[in-house]
Amino acid sequence: MSTLGMAATLPGQTAGVSLFIDSFxxxxxxxxSLVSWLYTAATVLGSLALPxxxxxxxxxxxxxxxxxxxxxxxxxxxxxGQAGGWIGVFVGFVCLRCFGQGTLGxxxxxxxNLWFERxxxxxxxxxxxxxxxxxALFPPLIEExxxxxxxxxxxxxxxxxxxxxxxxxxxxxxxxxxxxxxxSPDRENAASETEASETGAPETSGPEExxxxxxxxxxxxxxxxxGKAQAETRGETRVETQGESRDTQxxxxxxxxxxxxxxxxxxxxxxxxxxxxAGVYAAGLGTGLLFHHFSILEEAGVGRDLAxxxxxxxxxxxxxxxxxxxxxxxxxxxxxxxAAELVLYGALTGxxxxxxxxxxxxxxxxxxGVAQGMxxxxxxxxxxxxxxxxxxxxxxxxxxxxxxxxTAIGPALLAVGxxxxxxxxxxxxxxxxxxxxxxAAAFAGWAAGxxxxxxxxxx
Numbered sequence: 001m002s003t004l005g006m007a008a009t010l011p012g013q014t015a016g017v018s019l020f021i022d023s024f025x026x027x028x029x030x031x032x033s034l035v036s037w038l039y040t041a042a043t044v045l046g047s048l049a050l051p052x053x054x055x056x057x058x059x060x061x062x063x064x065x066x067x068x069x070x071x072x073x074x075x076x077x078x079x080x081g082q083a084g085g086w087i088g089v090f091v092g093f094v095c096l097r098c099f100g101q102g103t104l105g106x107x108x109x110x111x112x113n114l115w116f117e118r119x120x121x122x123x124x125x126x127x128x129x130x131x132x133x134x135x136a137l138f139p140p141l142i143e144e145x146x147x148x149x150x151x152x153x154x155x156x157x158x159x160x161x162x163x164x165x166x167x168x169x170x171x172x173x174x175x176x177x178x179x180x181x182x183x184s185p186d187r188e189n190a191a192s193e194t195e196a197s198e199t200g201a202p203e204t205s206g207p208e209e210x211x212x213x214x215x216x217x218x219x220x221x222x223x224x225x226x227g228k229a230q231a232e233t234r235g236e237t238r239v240e241t242q243g244e245s246r247d248t249q250x251x252x253x254x255x256x257x258x259x260x261x262x263x264x265x266x267x268x269x270x271x272x273x274x275x276x277x278a279g280v281y282a283a284g285l286g287t288g289l290l291f292h293h294f295s296i297l298e299e300a301g302v303g304r305d306l307a308x309x310x311x312x313x314x315x316x317x318x319x320x321x322x323x324x325x326x327x328x329x330x331x332x333x334x335x336x337x338x339a340a341e342l343v344l345y346g347a348l349t350g351x352x353x354x355x356x357x358x359x360x361x362x363x364x365x366x367x368x369g370v371a372q373g374m375x376x377x378x379x380x381x382x383x384x385x386x387x388x389x390x391x392x393x394x395x396x397x398x399x400x401x402x403x404x405x406x407t408a409i410g411p412a413l414l415a416v417g418x419x420x421x422x423x424x425x426x427x428x429x430x431x432x433x434x435x436x437x438x439x440a441a442a443f444a445g446w447a448a449g450x451x452x453x454x455x456x457x458x459x
Contacts, residue, residue: 001173002108005066006130007106009167011077011158012100012295015135017093017442019142023151024089026315038086040408042093047404051272053103053456054110054397058390061176062111069107070167073099077159081152086412095410097404107401108391113384114177117185118330124380126372132319163372185389208242260390261455266383267398269451275382276399278338278438282375283403284410285431286343289352289368296424301356311357314372321373326381334382341378342403342439344371349433353425386455 017039026029030038057065108127116123145154149365180182266272289296292440296305310348328337348367355364383399384392417427444450 001170002111003127003130005104005108005111005166005170005287006127007134008070008073008162008345009100009104009131011155011162012073012102012136013106013110013131013135015139016142017096019139019146020151020155023146024083027151028083028089030083030086030089035089038090039093042090043097043404046094046096046098047401049098050102050106050397050401050404051105051394052397054393054395054400055106057110057393058146061180062107062114063174063176066104066111066170066174069099069103070162070170071106074159074162074167077155077162078087078098081155081159094222094253102404103401105395106278106393109176109380110396113381114311114389115175115185115385115393116126117283119186120384121326121329121377121381122323123326124329125323125377128322128326128376128380129319132315132322133278136315140304145459179258186245213416258388258390260388260392262392263391263398265454266387266391267396269386269454270445271386271451271455272395272399274335274438274441274445274450275338275379276402278342278435278442279375279379279399280406281434281438282341282345282371282406284377284406284413285349286368286372286375286410287407288410288414291426292414296352297355297361298412299418299424300353302361304407306358306361310361310365310368312371313362317366317369318373318376321370325374325377329377329381329385333446334378334385335442337374337378338382339439339442339446341374342435342442344374346432346435349435352428386451 021032021035024035025032047352053065053069072095076099080089080092080096083092108130109124111128113120118435126156142154142158145157149157175181293310294304294307297310298304344367347372348364353363355361379399382395387395413431414424414427417424421427
């Protein structure tokens with residue numbers, strides 16, 4: 001359901017909104033620059049609600065919040081179809097970005113993190129395929145709708161699909177924390193110990209290699225048998241027939257079984273700001289490179305047709321590394337993986353100005369795809385990995401707000417190059433040391449076991 005929910009966020013994503021930009025320019029009478037600034041401002045404004053939405057997700061659970069978010073998202077699409085001036089377009093942008101790209105995306109990630117621990121990375125990686133598949137499948141269909149019915153009616157159709165299909169499915173299939181149903185996440189001590197004994201691997205080998213449970217993050221029931229016994233004691237019929245009533249109970253008893261660090265404590269850790277800072281850099285740089293893609297390669301001497309081929313390896317490797325990095329997160333320290341990702345970004349910015357042949361453009365798309373795929377999988381799982389599940393929505397909500405700020409400033413920051421420094425090469429080289437420094441910090445954090453004492457209190 002969460003993977004389908006990620007696909008449903010497309011009308012609020014840049015890939016979906018961009019299909020309507022020419023319609024706003026031609027029919028509403030707005031200039032391209034005005035639409036661009038309205039979209040940037042709306043993105044930042046819409047992201048400011050995410051910390052609140054995160055707290056509500058922690059309090060009300062994914063099911064209720066998804067029902068609310070999808071309903072508001074559907075109304076936003078319907079309202080966007082009625083926009084007749086810059087104010088209507090701006091308000092529509094704010095709502096689409098807040099309820100679709102922001103809130104619904106946050107809920108989908110949170111729901112998966114609630115239910116997976118032992119294979120959380122892989123689950124989050126598969127979750128990312130929902131957005132990748134939607135980006136490949138739906139834009140051509142939306143474009144056909146615009147040509148056949150007009151942009152206003154197409155927005156109404158998208159709102160109707162969200163309300164008529166995604167909303168009831170979400171209300172039926174989303175679930176809150178497994179403890180509320182007498183279940184436990186997939187990480188269980190017995191399963192971990194069995195896996196370790198079968199592979200011959202040591203149960204612990206340092207604070208990160210041992211996995212989040214050794215850092216004090218909650219691990220669900222003590223064993224598979226104990227988890228089954230709980231379910232049998234409560235009765236399978238009761239779980240099925242009274243699941244909805246459990247969602248409406250106070251939940252304090254259930255919450256006590258879910259481990260996690262308080263948001264205020266998490267925000268004071270170097271671990272939180274390491275991944276958040278790296279996320280801002282990756283989000284800003286990635287958005288900026290895509291926004292100025294053809295201009296950057298034109299400066300390097302690459303024609304538009306060859307520059308368009310860049311998207312082939314980018315899309316394929318982003319999807320592949322989403323899943324592949326998710327698999328790695330379940331087996332290797334996230335800080336080491338983050339260091340590897342940041343090295344790729346450093347190589348990307350340092351070598352891009354010289355990319356002027358077919359091989360080099362494809363290599364650029366490949367490295368970019370690997371880095372982007374790693375980034376999405378890592379940032380989708382590390383906050384629950386380090387800080388637990390109890391306040392994951394709140395913690396992730398603040399991080400998402402900061403990330404979206406990065407996407408807003410990225411294009412403007414890269415534009416400093418041609419505007420004031422004589423070209424994109426200069427600003428790219430100025431930015432090159434940043435990921436290497438962040439990568440060194442990630443490696444140092446792994447080696448020194450940053451915040452170990454704080455993270456152990458999550459138990």
